[in-house]
Amino acid sequence: MANGMVFHTQIASIMEVLANAAVGEICKLVDDDYAVFRLEMSQCQKENRTLRRKLQLLELKVARERAEGTMRERVVASRPSSVKILDRYRGMTRGEGHLTEGHKSFVKPIKNNSWRDDQSITVDEGSGTSTQHVIMIESAEAEAAGPGVKMERSEGDEDPQHSRDIQTGAPSVATEDPITAPVQPRTRSSITEVSGTPNAVLKSKTDTETLTRRLLHTGSDHRSDPERLGCPPAPSSEYLLVFHQNQRRVHSRGDGDGDTLDTGRDDPSCSYATEMDPGNMPLGLETQTDLSRGDWNQYSSSVYSEGCLDKKGEVIIVDEVTVKVEGDASPTLNADRHLGDGHSQTRDFLDYRESLETNSNVVTHSPIQFRDSDPVSTLMEPSDSHNHAIFGQVLNSNDRARAQVQGGGATSGNGKEKLFLCTFCNKGFSCPQKVEIHQRVHTGVKPFSCTQCHMRFAQARDLKRHQRVHTGEKPYSCTQCEKRFSRQDHLKMHLKVHTGERPFSCTHCGKTFSERSYLRIHQQKNHYTL
DNA sequence: CTGGGGACGGGGCCC
DNA sequence: CGGGCCCCGTCCCCA
Numbered sequence: 001m002a003n004g005m006v007f008h009t010q011i012a013s014i015m016e017v018l019a020n021a022a023v024g025e026i027c028k029l030v031d032d033d034y035a036v037f038r039l040e041m042s043q044c045q046k047e048n049r050t051l052r053r054k055l056q057l058l059e060l061k062v063a064r065e066r067a068e069g070t071m072r073e074r075v076v077a078s079r080p081s082s083v084k085i086l087d088r089y090r091g092m093t094r095g096e097g098h099l100t101e102g103h104k105s106f107v108k109p110i111k112n113n114s115w116r117d118d119q120s121i122t123v124d125e126g127s128g129t130s131t132q133h134v135i136m137i138e139s140a141e142a143e144a145a146g147p148g149v150k151m152e153r154s155e156g157d158e159d160p161q162h163s164r165d166i167q168t169g170a171p172s173v174a175t176e177d178p179i180t181a182p183v184q185p186r187t188r189s190s191i192t193e194v195s196g197t198p199n200a201v202l203k204s205k206t207d208t209e210t211l212t213r214r215l216l217h218t219g220s221d222h223r224s225d226p227e228r229l230g231c232p233p234a235p236s237s238e239y240l241l242v243f244h245q246n247q248r249r250v251h252s253r254g255d256g257d258g259d260t261l262d263t264g265r266d267d268p269s270c271s272y273a274t275e276m277d278p279g280n281m282p283l284g285l286e287t288q289t290d291l292s293r294g295d296w297n298q299y300s301s302s303v304y305s306e307g308c309l310d311k312k313g314e315v316i317i318v319d320e321v322t323v324k325v326e327g328d329a330s331p332t333l334n335a336d337r338h339l340g341d342g343h344s345q346t347r348d349f350l351d352y353r354e355s356l357e358t359n360s361n362v363v364t365h366s367p368i369q370f371r372d373s374d375p376v377s378t379l380m381e382p383s384d385s386h387n388h389a390i391f392g393q394v395l396n397s398n399d400r401a402r403a404q405v406q407g408g409g410a411t412s413g414n415g416k417e418k419l420f421l422c423t424f425c426n427k428g429f430s431c432p433q434k435v436e437i438h439q440r441v442h443t444g445v446k447p448f449s450c451t452q453c454h455m456r457f458a459q460a461r462d463l464k465r466h467q468r469v470h471t472g473e474k475p476y477s478c479t480q481c482e483k484r485f486s487r488q489d490h491l492k493m494h495l496k497v498h499t500g501e502r503p504f505s506c507t508h509c510g511k512t513f514s515e516r517s518y519l520r521i522h523q524q525k526n527h528y529t530l
Numbered sequence: 531c532t533g534g535g536g537a538c539g540g541g542g543c544c545c
Numbered sequence: 546c547g548g549g550c551c552c553c554g555t556c557c558c559c560a
Contacts, residue, residue, distance in 0.1 A: 441543070455541090461546065462541070469540075483538095489549060490538070497537075517552060518535070525534075 420435045421428050424442040429435045437459060440446065446456035448463040452470045457463040465487065468474070474484035476491040480498040485491040493515065496502070502512035504519040508527040513519040 438543085458542075462543085464546090466540075486539080488547085489551095490540090492549085494537075514536080515552095516550090520552090522535080 419428070420430065420432050422435055422438055422442070424439060427438065429438060440458040446458045448457040448460050449455070450457075450463060450466060450470075452467070455463075455466055457466065468486040474486045476485045476488050477483070478485070478491060478494055478498075480495070483494060485494065496514040502514045504513045504516050505511065506513075506519060506522060506527070508523065511522060513522065
C-alpha cells in the first residue's frame with residue numbers, strides 16, 4: 001500500500017512537471033509568436049510611415065511653394081512670428097501629439113508616446129520638421145481606422161477598440177477658426193477637426209490666416225489692401241508719384257514714427273476720418289486759420305458725399321504731409337516773408353507747399369465753398385489737359401505761396417465780407433467772378449491767348465500788358481533819363497537807380513540792394529548756411 | 531575767365 | 546482796369 005501510494009505521488013509529480021513544461025512551452029510559443037507578430041507589425045508600421053512621410057513631404061513641398069511662395073520669405077525676414085503661427089497651427093490642426101498618442105496605445109505605448117511628444121515639440125518650434133509631424137498624424141489616422149477617430153483619450157488604455165468606442169461616443173467639438181487654434185494648442189477639438197480635413201482645406205485656411213496677418217502686421221504694400229482696392233485706382237498715378245516724392249523730400253522725419261504712421265496710412269477709414277480734419281488741411285497757414293468750422297465741415301461732408309473719390313489716397317497723404325509741414329517749416333516761411341530772406345530751404349518749402357497745394361487741389365476738387373456759382377463748371381477746369389500747366393506753375397513760382405500768405409481767409413483783408421471761398425485754398429473773395437479768376441491759379445486755366453505768340457494768360461489784363469511787347473509801346477518814361485518803359489512798376493524800379501534807394505539789406509553782411517530778388521540771390525550765394 | 535551785382539523785360543497775382 | 550508787388554530769367558558791367 002505504501003509503495004502504491006509513493007508511486008502514485010511520483011506519477012502525479014511527474015505529470016505536474018510535464019504539465020508545467022507543456023504550459024511553459026505553450027507560453028513560450030505564444031510569446032515568441034506574439035513578439036514576432038509585434039515585430040512584423042512594427043516593421044509594417046515603419047514602412048507605412050516611411051511611405052507616408054515621403055508622400056507628405058512631397059505634398060507639403062508643393063503646397064508650400066504654391067501657397068506661400070515668396071511671401072513666406074518676406075515674412076520670415078520681417079516677422080518670423082507669422083511663420084511660427086502658421087507652423088504651430090498646422091501642427092495643431094493635424095492632431096499634433098494627440099493622435100500619435102492613440103497610435104502609441106495601439107503599438108508601443110510608452111516609447112512611442114515620448115517619441116511623438118518630441119516630434120511635436122520639434123514641429124512647433126520650427127517649420128523644417130513639420131513634415132515629419134504630419135506623417136505621424138497620417139499614420140495614426142490610418143491605424144485608427146479612418147478620420148474622426150480620436151486617440152488622445154486612450155492614453156494608458158491599451159485596448160484600441162475601447163479607445164475607438166470612447167472616441168466615437170464623444171462629440172467632437174470642431175474648431176474651424178484657424179486663428180484660435182494657436183491660442184488653444186493641443187486641444188482635442190482642433191485635432192478632431194483636422195483629422196478628417198483634407199490637406200487642401202487646411203492649407204488654404206492656414207495660408208489665408210497667414211496672409212491676413214501679414215497684411216495686418218507688416219502694413220506695407222497698402223495698395224494691395226483689399227479695402228483700398230474697393231476704391232477705383234487713381235486715374236492718373238502721376239499725381240501720386242510726384243507727391244510722394246515731394247513728401248519724402250520735404251520732411252525727412254517720420255523715421256521713428258514710421259510704424260504708427262504707416263499703420264494709420266494703411267487704414268483707409270482712419271485716414272479719411274483724420275485727413276479732412278480742417279485743422280490739418282494743406283492750407284494751414286496762419287492767415288487761413290480763421291476759417292469757420294462750419295465751412296470745413298461742409299467741405300469734409302462734401303468730400304465724403306462724393307463717394308469713392310478717385311484720389312482718396314492722395315488726399316490722405318496730402319493731409320499727413322501738411323501736418324508735418326506746418327510744424328516744421330512755417331517759421332522759415334515767416335522769416336522769409338518778414339525779413340526778405342530767400343534761402344533755398346525756404347524756396348524748397350515754398351515749392352513743396354506749392355506742389356502740395358496744387359496736388360491737393362487736383363485731388364480734392366471739392367466745390368463746397370461755392371455757394372452761388374456752379375461748382376461743376378469750376379471743377380471741370382482742372383482737367384487732365386491742364387495738368388502740365390499746373391505742374392508748370394508748381395515748378396515756377398512762389399506766387400501761390402505768397403498768395404496764400406497775403407490772401408488770407410474768408411474774413412481777412414480789408415474788412416469787406418468775403419463770402420466766396422476758393423475751393424482749393426479757402427481764400428475769400430467778394431464775388432464769384434473773382435473766385436473763378438483766382439482759381440485759375442490752381443487750375444492752370446489760361447483762357448486769354450496772344451494772337452501774335454503762343455503766350456496764354458489767366459487774366460485779360462495780363463494779356464493786354466503782354467501785347468505791349470509786340471507793339472513796342474512804352475508809355476512810361478523816366479524823368480531823370482531818356483529811358484522809357486512799358487510798365488509803370490518797371491519805371492518805378494528804375495527810378496531807384498537815380499535815387500540810390502536800396503531798401504533791402506542783408507542781415508548777415510549788411511549789404512543793401514534795390515530789389516528784394518537781388519538780396520535773395522545774394523544770400524543764396526554768399527550766406528547759404530541754412 | 532569768372533562771379534557778383536545792376537538793369538531790364540516779362541509773367542503771376544492781389545488790391 | 547490800373548496800380549503795385551513779387552519773382553524769374555537774361556544781359557551786361559566790372560572787379
